[in-house]
Amino acid sequence: MTVEDPKELVRRGYDSLGDRYRADDVADGSYAPWLAALRARTPPGDAVLDLGCGCGIPVARSLAQAGYRVTGVDVSWVELRRARRLVPTARFLHADATRVAFPAEAFDAVVCLYVLVHLPLQEQPVLLRRIAGWLRPGGWLLGSGTAQGPWTAQGPWTAQGPWTGTEDGWLGGPAPMWWSHADAVTYRAWIQAAGLRVTEQEIIPEEKGGHVLFWARPPPG
Numbered sequence: 001m002t003v004e005d006p007k008e009l010v011r012r013g014y015d016s017l018g019d020r021y022r023a024d025d026v027a028d029g030s031y032a033p034w035l036a037a038l039r040a041r042t043p044p045g046d047a048v049l050d051l052g053c054g055c056g057i058p059v060a061r062s063l064a065q066a067g068y069r070v071t072g073v074d075v076s077w078v079e080l081r082r083a084r085r086l087v088p089t090a091r092f093l094h095a096d097a098t099r100v101a102f103p104a105e106a107f108d109a110v111v112c113l114y115v116l117v118h119l120p121l122q123e124q125p126v127l128l129r130r131i132a133g134w135l136r137p138g139g140w141l142l143g144s145g146t147a148q149g150p151w152t153a154q155g156p157w158t159a160q161g162p163w164t165g166t167e168d169g170w171l172g173g174p175a176p177m178w179w180s181h182a183d184a185v186t187y188r189a190w191i192q193a194a195g196l197r198v199t200e201q202e203i204i205p206e207e208k209g210g211h212v213l214f215w216a217r218p219p220p221g
Helices: 006-020 029-041 059-065 077-086 121-134 184-193
Strands: 047-051 069-074 091-094 107-112 135-147 163-167 177-181 197-206 209-217
Touching: 006 077, 006 177, 029 059, 029 107, 029 135, 047 059, 059 069, 069 077, 077 091, 107 121, 121 135, 121 177, 121 184, 135 184, 184 197, 184 209
Parallel strands: 047 069, 047 107, 069 091, 107 135
Antiparallel strands: 135 209, 163 177, 197 209
């Protein structure tokens, strides 16, 4: 039996959702404080890479409107077409995040939210090393991984270890979605092994588990 490429499952999953994956006019929502923090760290005009940009909302839209030079990358043609329509001042590329090529030190910041978990585990630390190479000295990575619970508002976070699986009918669509994640400790170790210094880390609760959010940066040079 042929094992299907998990990244193809991810692409089809997002393609199948079309306009149902975030409305054209949806607000920044939970992303708002993260985007505000990024704007406080990097001045308008800086080059920002939005990996896994989807339809361009909210990250690419918010940053482009604030005067940043935004490049978005996504594996879904359907979502990318929406992004080009919704954020016409940004540049969008259809590509696998693990294969797209950029020059060294091309970006002042890289946003990689809810992307790593759609990649096979062995590809996730490789992508983090590539991101580190794309960042200019003193730049910023705003990234996330997923770690299952249990969690409490007071902590500590107790990860259950790596997990890989699919969910049929994700977000009410006709196609399954695929994930693979490590745990918070592993993600931090991978980021540090890539040559980045973690400056902040927090848990974003979601149902019975959550996501771990990282701010990290290369040496100032």
